[in-house]
Amino acid sequence: MKKRPVDIVVISDVHLGTYGCHAKELLKYLKSIKPKEVILNGDIIDIWQFKKRYWPKAHMKVVKLIMEWISKGVKVHYITGNHDEMLRKFVGFKLGSFTIVNKVLLTVDAKKMWFFHGDVFDVTMQHSKWIAKLGAQGYDLLIILNRAVNFISKKMGKGPVSMSKKIKNSVKSAVKFINNFEQIAADIAIENEYDYVVCGHIHQPEMREIKNDKGSVLYLNSGDWIENLTALEYNNSKWSLYNYQEELLDTNYEEEETEVLEKNELFESLVKEFQILRAPKKTN
Numbered sequence: 001m002k003k004r005p006v007d008i009v010v011i012s013d014v015h016l017g018t019y020g021c022h023a024k025e026l027l028k029y030l031k032s033i034k035p036k037e038v039i040l041n042g043d044i045i046d047i048w049q050f051k052k053r054y055w056p057k058a059h060m061k062v063v064k065l066i067m068e069w070i071s072k073g074v075k076v077h078y079i080t081g082n083h084d085e086m087l088r089k090f091v092g093f094k095l096g097s098f099t100i101v102n103k104v105l106l107t108v109d110a111k112k113m114w115f116f117h118g119d120v121f122d123v124t125m126q127h128s129k130w131i132a133k134l135g136a137q138g139y140d141l142l143i144i145l146n147r148a149v150n151f152i153s154k155k156m157g158k159g160p161v162s163m164s165k166k167i168k169n170s171v172k173s174a175v176k177f178i179n180n181f182e183q184i185a186a187d188i189a190i191e192n193e194y195d196y197v198v199c200g201h202i203h204q205p206e207m208r209e210i211k212n213d214k215g216s217v218l219y220l221n222s223g224d225w226i227e228n229l230t231a232l233e234y235n236n237s238k239w240s241l242y243n244y245q246e247e248l249l250d251t252n253y254e255e256e257e258t259e260v261l262e263k264n265e266l267f268e269s270l271v272k273e274f275q276i277l278r279a280p281k282k283t284n
Contacts, residue, residue, distance in 0.1 A: 004032060004033050005036075006033045008039065009234075010038075010115065010222045011222055012043060012117065012200025012201070012224065013041075014225045015043055015225070016046060016062060016063070019054065021046075023059045025244050026229075027058060027061050027062050035074060038074060038077070039077050040077065040078045041079045041115060041116075041199070042079050042116075042200050043084055043200065044078065044084060046084070048082075070095075070098045073097050074097060076099075077099050077104045078098070079101055079116060080102055081117040087100055088102065112193065113195065113196045119201050121180075178202055178204050181199075181201075182210065182219055183210065185197050185219060186210035190212055190215045193215075194217060196217065196220060196239070198220045198221070199220070199221050203226060205221055205230040207219075207239060220232055223241075228245075229244035
């Protein structure tokens with residue numbers, strides 16, 4: 001398959017290491033593009049739930065592909081999120097074309113871009129983290145239940161449904177939180193004269209202009225790879241929202257769900273993959 005050139009690709013909320021992660025679909029998408037710059041906008045690896053002995057091979061393949069990009073000099077910015085907040089201890093780390101940061105500021109085509117995950121706006125994260133972690137566990141259980149429901153739905157000849165999405169869209173407080181999140185991000189971006197503000201965190205893909213009495217900004221959200229399977233692409237001086245379900249629909253993603261690497265295998269695989277980033281030793 002010929003790879004599509006993309007100037008900038010933004011993915012977020014992949015949650016590698018959880019049952020809800022659609023790593024196989026993400027891998028197909030990543031293999032279909034040739035990016036110049038990659039923004040990993042938070043919650044790529046779900047460190048909150050990494051204690052589980054669940055790491056399918058497809059998850060490792062996603063990591064491997066990203067590392068191959070780095071080894072080839074593709075710029076990869078890993079923006080920290082709440083589920084991978086442990087990485088905030090390493091903000092400023094740089095290895096070749098790979099960096100760990102809390103935000104990314106770019107000027108492209110004379111336009112100012114501000115990328116950050118967005119959990120800073122989440123009051124629950126700031127004051128009641130244990131509630132957020134409990135909610136994450138409940139969300140994971142809901143995903144497992146959703147998989148079972150969709151399996152039955154498929155056998156009956158019906159299409160898939162997203163229970164978590166339906167719940168979010170029907171709960172007024174959730175809708176209000178999303179609206180407030182988007183408005184706050186836009187207000188701050190306008191105040192700082194950014195042309196684009198790009199977030200993740202709320203698993204709600206979006207691309208729209210938001211205005212206030214001081215101006216306007218294009219607000220973008222890359223969505224997630226749990227429910228929506230979306231990414232943002234910047235190419236030919238414009239942004240677009242990519243949706244895997246519309247363009248690369250695959251109904252066989254369940255096949256690798258049971259393939260799990262044991263702890264020793266996982267460690268050995270990580271060590272092996274990191275070798276591609278190390279320069280070969282000089283010989284006399």
